[in-house]
Amino acid sequence: MKQIKQKSSLKDIRCQTALEQLAVLRATGAIHIPALRRLWQITNSPLGGGKFADEAQAQLGQILAPIILAGQFRPPRQLFIPTVPKEVAIVLGLECGTKRPLIIHRNALAHTLVVGATSMGKSRLIFSIIEQLMKQNSTVE
Secondary structure, eight states: OHHHHHHHHHHHHHHHHHHHHHHHHHHHTGGGSHHHHHHHHHHHOSTTTTHHHHHHHHHHHHHHHHHHHHHHHSOOOOOOOOOOOGGGEEEEEEOTTTOOEEEEEGGGGTTOOOOOSTTSSHHHHHHHHHHHHHHTTOOOO
8 A cells, every 4th residue: 555655655755846948948949949848758758657757857957957057157138118108107116226107008907907925016106196197187987
């Protein structure tokens, strides 16, 4: 009976590792490299279970380690923030690093959904948006 539990837990560990590796493959764009995608598929093949799957996972881990490390030193991507005329701009908040205002066009508010955990500022954001719309003499339908 203990052997069954041990095999089950090894299978669970292999599955968890495979999911983590898949996330790294997707995040780094390495999923588009056919050899790496195929190696990941081998780790999950029902026919490749046991030794072959473990070896494939180990190889994939060794290949992904430098890719992950290189990604940590890559400069962050620059975001394109469109300019919005002041008379129709709604300020949502401030950008974390630069403290620049994050703005959207007031027409982009249609069908807006605001979600978040308790005490994250959803109501404050909505009140701020309403206040800005009132200052702009906008009609809200």
